[in-house]
Amino acid sequence: MTIDMSQFFQVFFDEAEELLAEKEKLLLGVDISSPDPEDLNAIFRAAHSIKGGASTFGLTDMTEVTHILESLLDKIRKGEMHLTSDHVDAFLAAKDILKMQLDGHRLGTEVDLDAVGDVRMLLQSFVQDDLVPKASAAPSIAHISRSEEVQEKYHHCFKVTFKEVKEADLTLLISELGLLGRALSEKNADNQDLIVLHTNGSEDDIVAVCSFIVDADKMKIESVEVPIESAKHQPSEDELGYGFFEPLDAMFPPDEKAEQAAALKAEEEKRQAQENLVNAAKAQPKKEAEKHAATQESSTIRVGIEKVDQIINLIGELVITQAMLTQRTQDLDPVSNERLLSSVAHLTRNTRDLQEAVMSIRMMPMDYVFSRFPRMVRDLAHKLGKKVEFVTYGASTELDKGLIERIVDPLTHLVRNSIDHGIEMPATRLENGKSESGKLSLSAVHQGGNIVIEVCDDGGGLNRERILSKAKQNGLVVSDSMSDADVWQLIFAPGFSTAEVVTDVSGRGVGMDVVKRNITQMGGVVDIRSAKGFGTTITISLPLTLAILDGMSIKVGEEIYILPLGFVVESLQPQHEDIKEINGKGRVIKIRQEYLPLIPLFETFNIQPKHTDPANGITVIVEVDGKKAALFVDDLVGQQQVVVKNIESNYRKIPGISGATILGDGGVSFILDVAAILRSVR
Template identity: 75%
Template sequence: MTIDMSQFFQVFFDEAEELLAEKEKVLLAVDISSPDPEDLNAIFRAAHSIKGGASTFGLNDMTEVTHILESLLDKIRKGEMALTAEHVDAFLIAKDILKMQLDGHRLGTPVDQDAVADVRMLLQSLSQDVIPVKAPVASFDGKSGPHSNSANETYTTCFQIKLPALTPNDLSAIISELGLLGAISKEGTADDVTTLVLRTNETQDDIIAICSFILNPDDLQISTQDLQGANTPQPNFQSEDELGYGFFEPIESMFSSDSGSTVINPVEPNVTTNLLTSKTEVKNPIKKEVEKSHASQEASTIRVGIEKVDQLINLIGELVITQAMLEQRTQELDPIANERLLSSVSHLTRNTRDLQEAVMSIRMMPMDYVFSRFPRMVRDLATKLGKKVEFVTHGASTELDKGLIERIVDPLTHLVRNSIDHGIELPAARLQAGKHEAGKLSLSAAHQGGNIIIEVTDDGGGLHREKILAKAKQNGLVVSDSMSDSEVWLLIFAPGFSTAEAVTDVSGRGVGMDVVKRNITAMGGVVDIRSAKGLGTTITISLPLTLAILDGMSIKVGEEIYILPLGFVVESLQPTTQDIKEINGKGRVVKVRDEYLPLIPLYECFDIRPKFTKPSDGITVIVEVDGKKAALFVDDLVGQQQVVVKNIESNYRKVPGISGATILGDGGVSLILDVSALLRSAR
């Protein structure tokens, strides 16, 4: 039987990436002066899990790093060595190296071998800084092993472990791994059965978990003796709760429960690996350690490729269009003669809408996917700048469309870096200003109507109005001292704008804030700034929950129907002739409640023959983008509807003033207006 191992490699890669993320999360939160044993166990198990999986798949470079890392972690969790800030820094560096190695195997990206060697030497040196409490023994031949306990250390349980015939390498690996749990000794080998004795404070589940990487748990025989009580034999022990470390779930359903199966490792063709049988349930101990509250949720989730979700969403979009066509066709029928048909179509409409909302929710991801990237960055950047920063998040469970979540990472990274570099002061300056020496930086997310509101807040020095105005004048921007604070703050989004006195590798080049605003505007979002000198700054981003579906207003120009995103629409009205004014060389404006707005005739933008050429005969729709208003001159308003957005660039080409397209109920294609581009061209 030929088995495709690629799917199992992918499971290992995904699980290892999750474990590395969890490890970093726990490391950043650990109390160095008084670490929680549960946290230390969670970090150890993460390293041990990755080591076991990497060893199984023959990824020896990762195995070597995790072996040294695991040994050092084991000393710390057993109290043989005190946890220090230097340890935490080394563990974080090791996490980065393992991630680089993981990407090298999965994506073929380059791996810096010098950096790998450096972190191995660093971990080795830290391991040797303190003399171990347990004296190591070099050989397994006698009654003592590499972790024989000293006279002042006691163990609660003695396990007798009988192993089937194994290769010398596999036997050595198992003895080495079990030695991490306590004092290991080898009693001997008879009839191809090797007997080990392990004195430990750990559980049988831990022994099963370690051995299951190399042999079938059915082949194990374990008996226990309470070192303070009677012997309790438990032959053929098999755990139902915690076998393995989460890398083999897909294998369970592929093999018979009657016998194990052997596959050839594609990385090292001469190495064979015994896989777990289908009656062996595999779980992930790091989840148990770190996310006990999510245990039931974890058991009810499946991993699905994003391309499958996108395909499903596309099909639902087509279904919505078909349903709209049916609804439009049935409007021409006699409601009395076709009552049952119309009732069925109405029922189909409700079900289609519910199905559409349910499928769209699949693409929604919690903001924690974004927020979890920042604690490490904040820690490293604050250390580099000599600042102290307390980082907090709110609303990490708030959901946003996956497509937007990936695009919001870079803008938020710019904002967070700027807050640390420019906003939060040095500890001495904060103390002098009567503040706590550690600045506070917070990220929050919350739903508000059909939008998500993301805020980046710091309690630093705030924006300096005079500096910004002076720099704006120096850059040739049109400014005045009478400008409101909100208008002045928006100047920092001008291209090339920076008030930094020195250019550093952190910020100050003036390339960032304009890109932030451009990216957020491209996502249909809006940026706002609130700041008070000496008290801090809050930058607010408002984004639509999804770009796959939008609420639109159908407008008609000539024989064409366009979709105007409802989020930009302020109001619509029919102006009088007196309200229209001509400005020499600059087009026309329309007066709306003592405010003159530029008039944009859509028929001129798209070169089509309109029904009306006089604004007083048609309709003007007032739209607003980034605080600037304009009036779109159209022939008529058709109605309001939800539309499924289709990408026009991948199907045709980029069209100025158009952001996408949709299919109407009659099967015709309608273009979605890019309001921001229209206003820019008008200016």
């Protein structure tokens, strides 16, 4: 039987990407001056798991990077090396390289080998620095011989014998087992490779480590009672004094050495006891959280998004079928068909509950988006010489997966602009009586059927005069009497930028117009609030999902269209005197002292209407981006929730149409693209 390994590769790719994201999050939050041991252990476990999986699937390029990374992390978590900001920068760079290598294996994208080599050299430089002897440290360890140190530190000794192991794998095994204690290699009487391991771990720990590299049936573990001297090995550079000093054992007489060893051991036990008390106090709440997280993980499964989409499509068809049944039974006698009508009503309730439950599966927490910004903010602020405190609120707020993927780029533009244009340099902030670190926040909250996302900074705010001046240079129609809200909207004009210097961060005038266009295409709106000297807040309001739509059914001629309810302000039947003709410009309608353009939908879609006089039909007032217009239709049919079907993937793009749905009578109805219709009129 042939096993399809592709599914296992995909599982590794998904888990490795999650581990890399978690590793980056932990590194960005670590306290360099006093790192939490649990955080260091978690970072180490992430690197170790990625290395194990990469080794299992033969991804040697990732194994080589993670091996050096793991060695450094192991030294840091054991207290053999102090964590520095340079370490964090190097580990973050290594994370980027591993992500690039992962994408190379999964997606076939190009891997920059020069960048890989640079990071490996950077990590190796830390290893080399740690090997440089420190004269001041020599007396503190000189009194303990290597054999005594190992015997006192480790309580178990195992002999692990391997069959038919490759030399490269043996080297990797020695390195892996070395993480459990002290590993030394030799040959047995049958010329088989074996490793003598002094450790405080168990046989299960050895199996867990080795199983990434060799099969369990090709290894044998024996517990032995032998002193360290019985294991044949070459003395290390440490034991030989790095070639510059005499062996440390020769520097002290046996009696003096024993006394100093006992004193040092007592001091070490005292220090260790104090450290254990501190660590226990720190770790207690975190262990409870990890216990809860483990319980949560055990109750979840990984499901492909295509399966979820298939279920949602089937539920959509069920909703349509249920609507058909409801419409077919409307004309039945309620007395003679009571049981049938009761069953249909029950089916309607169950269908709605099932629909809401299945739609919730597509919902993802905003943390999926928010988690990618701390690293970007850190790197960009460092590049610009600014200090930025980044905080998030409402990361657990859920949004449809399709919208989450599309909101990433607009938010990225807004966050970068806040750092580049909004937050001032530290010196400028101090001069203005602010703290030298600017604050940038990203929040998400549910409001009714929408999600509201805000990007807020406490920087210098938008410059009204500079925006107006730039708008005039670009030929935009502006006036000094414009309200602040209208002035702020000018920054969304194509090609608009107030940056005095063009850099790779901003200043080319591309981005903000794309932000607004993308948000509008998702059925959302964007708003700006700003105060000079106090900062800027950009608010985005989006529907929770695009798969289900609350709409108003309108009739034009014999056609029924769906008008998204979110754009509807009101509907009315106008009077003749309220309709005015503008020569060559069409008609407008007067609504409470405000003149709005009148858009006859029968002209937009070139169909024969029931009414050509607006006074005989219905006018629906709609609003997009603060701009209003009046749609002239024949009749209002009703309000209903519809399942959105994509038009472009099944046919082609139709001007003024954003999608389609199937009505209760089986007919197809188009969903109006209100924003596109209003743009065409303007």
